[in-house]
Each structure stands twice: as C-alpha cells, then as structure tokens.
Amino acid sequence: MSVNLFRPIRYSVFAIALLSGVAYAVAPPVTGGEKRADKKNQEDPEYVAEMKAKVFSKEAISVANGEHRFNQTCVYCHGYKGSGGKAKMLQGRDFDADYLFKTITKGKKRGSLVMPPWKRTFTPEERWELVTYILSLSEEK
Numbered sequence: 001m002s003v004n005l006f007r008p009i010r011y012s013v014f015a016i017a018l019l020s021g022v023a024y025a026v027a028p029p030v031t032g033g034e035k036r037a038d039k040k041n042q043e044d045p046e047y048v049a050e051m052k053a054k055v056f057s058k059e060a061i062s063v064a065n066g067e068h069r070f071n072q073t074c075v076y077c078h079g080y081k082g083s084g085g086k087a088k089m090l091q092g093r094d095f096d097a098d099y100l101f102k103t104i105t106k107g108k109k110r111g112s113l114v115m116p117p118w119k120r121t122f123t124p125e126e127r128w129e130l131v132t133y134i135l136s137l138s139e140e141k
Contacts, residue, residue, distance in 0.1 A: 048124045052101070055128035066133025069126060077115070082137040087113060091137045100131045 041047060055062045070078075082090030104127045107117035118127060 043119070043124070048101075051124040052097075052128050055125060055132060059132055062129045062132040063136045065126075066129035066131070066136075069122070069130055070133050073118075073121075074130070082134065087115065090134055093138050095135060095138060097131050097135060100134055101127055104130055 070082075077085055077087040078090055079085040084090075103115070104122075105117060105119045108115040118130075122130070
C-alpha cells in the first residue's frame with residue numbers, strides 16, 4: 001500500500017525535472033550575457049585593426065604562437081609548414097594579410113574541399129597570429 005502512495009509523488013518529481021530541463025534548453029539562463037557582448041565587440045572593425053597592430057608589433061612572438069596554433073589545427077590539410085596536402089601549399093606564396101585574415105575568419109569552399117570558418121574558435125588576435133605565421137612561410141622559399 002505504501003508503494004501506491006509514493007507513485008504520484010515520483011511521477012510529479014519526474015515531471016518537474018523534465019519540464020525544468022526543457023525550460024532550460026529552450027531558454028537558458030541570462031547570466032553570461034557579457035561574454036556574448038564581448039564576442040560581438042571582438043568582431044568590431046576597430047578592435048580587429050587594433051589586434052592586427054598589436055600582433056604585428058610583436059611579430060616574433062606572434063609567429064611562434066601562430067605556428068603552434070597552425071600545427072594544432074591547420075597542418076592536417078595544409079601540411080607541415082604549409083607544404084600542402086589536401087589544401088593548397090602555403091609556402092613561398094605571396095599573400096595579402098587582410099585576405100588571409102578574411103579567409104581564416106570566414107572559411108572557404110572550393111569544390112568538395114571546405115575550410116571551416118575559425119571566427120567562433122579563435123579570437124581576432126589568434127587569427128592574426130596565424131596570419132603572421134603564414135606570411136613567414138612565404139619568406140622561407
């Protein structure tokens with residue numbers, strides 16, 4: 001008889017847990033809105049230009065950071081030191097820094113080959129560091 005008494009309580013607890021989970025999935029808490037605002041501010045053209053100047057002012061460190069990031073994320077398609085692979089070779093090519101930044105940010109599609117956009121993964125500073133590394137590859141001919 002005690003089992004029958006607790007059955008409605010168990011079902012109501014289950015229903016409350018289920019509904020609160022659905023409510024959270026549909027409308028997550030508002031906390032952390034500052035982070036979203038910061039992300040939007042990071043894509044502001046003035047901020048991107050500021051990061052470009054910062055990265056190019058400390059080029060040696062930026063190239064090292066860019067190389068580390070390149071080896072973690074780009075080497076699979078672009079090969080060791082940009083030697084080529086699934087994607088085009090980056091070594092010995094003359095690139096415009098702004099073109100590289102835009103390509104890294106927005107990605108690229110060429111036929112069935114797709115380079116993903118890195119805008120949500122890397123900050124503007126990290127993307128500019130990748131640009132400095134790729135530009136250093138063109139100098140190594």
